[in-house]
Amino acid sequence: MPRIAEARDAAAPSSTEQRARVERILAAAAELASENELERVQMNEVAKAAGVAVATLYRYFPSKTHLFVAVMLDQIDRMRERFASRARPERSAKDAVHDTLLQVVRALLRRPLLSAAMIQSNSMAKASAVPDTARVDRNFRQLMSDAAGIERVTERDAALLRLLIHAVFGIIQSCLNGRITIPDAETDLRELCDLLLAEWPETFTAT
Numbered sequence: 001m002p003r004i005a006e007a008r009d010a011a012a013p014s015s016t017e018q019r020a021r022v023e024r025i026l027a028a029a030a031e032l033a034s035e036n037e038l039e040r041v042q043m044n045e046v047a048k049a050a051g052v053a054v055a056t057l058y059r060y061f062p063s064k065t066h067l068f069v070a071v072m073l074d075q076i077d078r079m080r081e082r083f084a085s086r087a088r089p090e091r092s093a094k095d096a097v098h099d100t101l102l103q104v105v106r107a108l109l110r111r112p113l114l115s116a117a118m119i120q121s122n123s124m125a126k127a128s129a130v131p132d133t134a135r136v137d138r139n140f141r142q143l144m145s146d147a148a149g150i151e152r153v154t155e156r157d158a159a160l161l162r163l164l165i166h167a168v169f170g171i172i173q174s175c176l177n178g179r180i181t182i183p184d185a186e187t188d189l190r191e192l193c194d195l196l197l198a199e200w201p202e203t204f205t206a207t
Helices: 016-035 045-049 054-060 064-084 092-112 113-123 132-148 155-176 181-196
Strands: none
Touching: 016 045, 016 054, 016 064, 016 113, 016 132, 045 054, 045 064, 064 092, 064 113, 064 132, 092 113, 092 132, 092 155, 092 181, 132 155, 155 181
């Protein structure tokens, strides 16, 4: 289990070179965690694969938990970019969220070790120590509200999306643990959207 370092601010990249360095670190961590369980991924191996000093790695990511929460945030943001560039077929808001979640879940299950590492790190991280956890939640909700076409998210919408995302992570975890099959996970996802989003209108209009 990854150790959470004492709470301290992680350095934020402020230049093009530093941002490129962080991107290499995230890519290296994702690659190593796709091939090994989280406990076997060592920070010095990540630094070596990224071509940076270990001290530089710890400057940006004080612990392995910080690192893999950041990897999860990066993966979600990449999904948002990909989905935003695609044409949106005519469908209800509920169906749009279901279809987007289905693509997200399928993408995560294609790299089960990495998904387990990200979900484990994010679930055990305290928001006060690992601020990126709040961004993971916020950006995932934004991914869903974008899919639904919601321009103004009400408190009720936010609550439904929050419950939906908690349940989705539970479905993914159960699948990763071998408790349910992938077809079961996809069936559960459909049922989940039908139940939680039943009150949504067919489409959202700007107000």
